[in-house]
Amino acid sequence: MPYDSGWQDDHPHYVLRCTHCNAEYLIDSFRLQCNEQHEPALLRAEYRAKTLEVKSHLPGVFRYVDWLPVKRCLDAPGKPITYESKGLSHHLGLTYLYISFNGYWPDRQAELSTGSFKELEAITVLARIPKDEDRTLVIMSAGNTGRAFASLCSSLNLPLYLVIPEKNLKAIWSHQPFSPCVRLIAVRDGDYSDAIVLGQSISQMENFFLEGGAANVARRDGMGLPVIDAAVTLGKIPDHYFQAVGSGTGGIAAWEATQRLLGDGRFGSHRMKLHLAQNEPFTPMVRAWKARSRCLLPVDEELERRQIHQVSATVLTNRNPAYSVTGGLYEALVDTAGEMYAVTNHEADRARHLFETLEGIDICPASGVATAALIQAVEAGKVGKQDCILLNITSGGTQRMQQEHPSYFLQPNWVIPAGKPWFDELPG
Ligand SMILES: [Zn+2]
Numbered sequence: 001m002p003y004d005s006g007w008q009d010d011h012p013h014y015v016l017r018c019t020h021c022n023a024e025y026l027i028d029s030f031r032l033q034c035n036e037q038h039e040p041a042l043l044r045a046e047y048r049a050k051t052l053e054v055k056s057h058l059p060g061v062f063r064y065v066d067w068l069p070v071k072r073c074l075d076a077p078g079k080p081i082t083y084e085s086k087g088l089s090h091h092l093g094l095t096y097l098y099i100s101f102n103g104y105w106p107d108r109q110a111e112l113s114t115g116s117f118k119e120l121e122a123i124t125v126l127a128r129i130p131k132d133e134d135r136t137l138v139i140m141s142a143g144n145t146g147r148a149f150a151s152l153c154s155s156l157n158l159p160l161y162l163v164i165p166e167k168n169l170k171a172i173w174s175h176q177p178f179s180p181c182v183r184l185i186a187v188r189d190g191d192y193s194d195a196i197v198l199g200q201s202i203s204q205m206e207n208f209f210l211e212g213g214a215a216n217v218a219r220r221d222g223m224g225l226p227v228i229d230a231a232v233t234l235g236k237i238p239d240h241y242f243q244a245v246g247s248g249t250g251g252i253a254a255w256e257a258t259q260r261l262l263g264d265g266r267f268g269s270h271r272m273k274l275h276l277a278q279n280e281p282f283t284p285m286v287r288a289w290k291a292r293s294r295c296l297l298p299v300d301e302e303l304e305r306r307q308i309h310q311v312s313a314t315v316l317t318n319r320n321p322a323y324s325v326t327g328g329l330y331e332a333l334v335d336t337a338g339e340m341y342a343v344t345n346h347e348a349d350r351a352r353h354l355f356e357t358l359e360g361i362d363i364c365p366a367s368g369v370a371t372a373a374l375i376q377a378v379e380a381g382k383v384g385k386q387d388c389i390l391l392n393i394t395s396g397g398t399q400r401m402q403q404e405h406p407s408y409f410l411q412p413n414w415v416i417p418a419g420k421p422w423f424d425e426l427p428g
Contacts, residue, residue: 014069016043016217019327029071029128032212042327044256045069045217050263054232060111061123064228067260069217070127074156078112078119080226081105082233085391087358088371092378096388098234100226104397105361113155113175115398116364117226117250118148124222125149125211126158135207136161140199142192143171144315144395150410154179161208163199165190166415175405183413190418191305193319201422214249214322223250224257227272230390231261236268238390240383242275244343244369246316248285248329250394251276255332272390274338275382276329277373279311279348279365285323286340294330296323312345313365339382341373348372355393364395 016025018034020041025031034041049066056063062073080100089097101110102117112119122145129137136159139149146162151174153160159181164172166186185202187194203210213219231237237258245251251274261267278286282304288296308317322328332338343351352368355361363371374391377383416422 013049013066014045014047016069017046019044027069029130029133030209032215040325042215042220042252042322042325043217044327045221047260051266052228052232052260052264061120061222061225062127064225064232067228067257068124068127068221070124071130072127074123074127074152076119076123076152076156078110078123080117080120080229081108081110082226082230082390083108085359087360088355088391091354091358092375093385094378094383094389095386098230098238098388098390099359100230100390100392101361101396102226102393103361103363103395104401110397113401114144114148114151115401116144116148116395117223117392118144118395119152120225121145121219121222122148122152124218125216126152126156128216128218129158135209138163138199138203138208138210140164140192140195142195142314142317143168147172147174150174150178150182150184151176154182157181159183161185161199161202162410163187163195163202165192165195166412169412170409172410173407174410175401175407177408178410182410184410186412186415188415188417192317194418197419198416198422205422214247214252214325214328220249220253220256222253224253224260226392227254227257227390228261231257231267234388235266236388237261237270237272239270239387240273240275240377240389241392242277242370242374242377242389243392243394244313244316244366244373245276245278245285245329246321246366247318248276248321248323250392251329251338252322252327252332254392255336258336271336274332274336275341275373275377276333276338277341277343277369279313279316279369280342280344282307282311282317283342284319285321285329286342288323289330289333289338289340294324296321310345312348313369315364315366316369339377341376343369343372343376347375351375361397362399363393364398367393367395370394 348368351372
């Protein structure tokens with residue numbers, strides 16, 4: 001769907017700014033880093049519009065297009081929804097608890113068809129790519145991100161190569177049949193790290209390109225939308241923000257979104273405190289932040305691999321999060337006097353069932369981790385009973401969706417053993 005905003009390349013609606021050396025770059029749909037030689041640093045999108053004008057006639061997230069680094073609008077109806085909690089709020093004795101719900105919940109007009117806020121980043125990443133791009137996007141994923149990209153690329157007929165560990169194949173489903181424009185490569189006997197290696201080698205071939213993860217401004221500004229939607233709905237920036245984190249990207253995105261809202265001026269003048277959680281025993285960012293260390297603490301890789309197998313929220317198990325990088329999560333936590341929480345499987349499970357009972361919709365294990373962190377914070381007095389609190393439910397309603405719609409699973413086009421190189425030339 002075209003969006004006639006009058007955007008032109010010589011009058012861009014945003015520029016990219018290096019968070020380390022301040023270098024500025026004009027619109028470049030594929031730029032992921034600064035050209036200068038210095039320590040790793042994120043680029044950030046700086047928008048011409050300091051005041052957010054909500055364009056409610058546009059589909060889904062594109063109502064916030066002033067603050068999205070996109071080239072065009074796509075016909076994707078999903079967006080975050082913000083609502084006031086009644087059941088959980090009363091249970092915890094809180095007065096102003098709001099839920100950012102990202103998933104499937106037709107009663108509340110929540111229409112993310114893959115049930116996860118990964119869809120927000122997939123929409124914005126795909127809309128950043130020019131319409132006439134003829135190379136194929138390559139995505140490596142362990143689950144939710146791959147499902148979001150596969151489902152959207154399929155419905156929008158955009159070519160995609162998706163690389164995932166074979167053991168995670170069941171995560172790639174959709175409620176509609178997949179289009180052949182989406183190709184799936186499964187890595188046999190490998191984990192997410194092996195998928196990354198294979199995906200990188202494919203992306204270096206002619207006619208392919210890589211998405212970029214946390215370094216892609218479109219991904220972060222898509223993931224920041226729950227905060228933008230909440231501020232627009234409530235008329236102010238919340239005092240506290242709870243979310244579970246794996247790569248840390250969602251936490252960085254929430255912090256960057258708040259900075260834009262502060263720059264707008266109509267949503268208050270205080271920094272929203274980040275409360276971020278990981279699933280025990282795999283908690284590298286929690287341990288680093290509790291030690292106030294800018295670097296992740298040294299670990300035994302074998303031990304980490306074992307810990308990853310023990311957590312219930314597997315989407316939170318990124319071994320190379322965007323924590324130390326300039327403009328990354330460490331700086332976000334310093335700037336907001338943030339808190340980090342370690343949540344056990346048992347606590348997450350209890351919180352998940354509590355949420356389902358009190359709010360009336362199923363949520364994923366990672367959202368259980370975020371809810372359990374809120375419970376910990378309330379018990380420890382880290383939030384006031386009258387404070388305005390936003391709880392990000394990053395994925396929900398998938399059980400309900402699978403009850404109400406058929407599930408189609410994407411079958412692999414190729415299965416490659418871990419550690420084996422990609423073909424020199426693409427087969428058929
Ligand atoms: Zn730079």
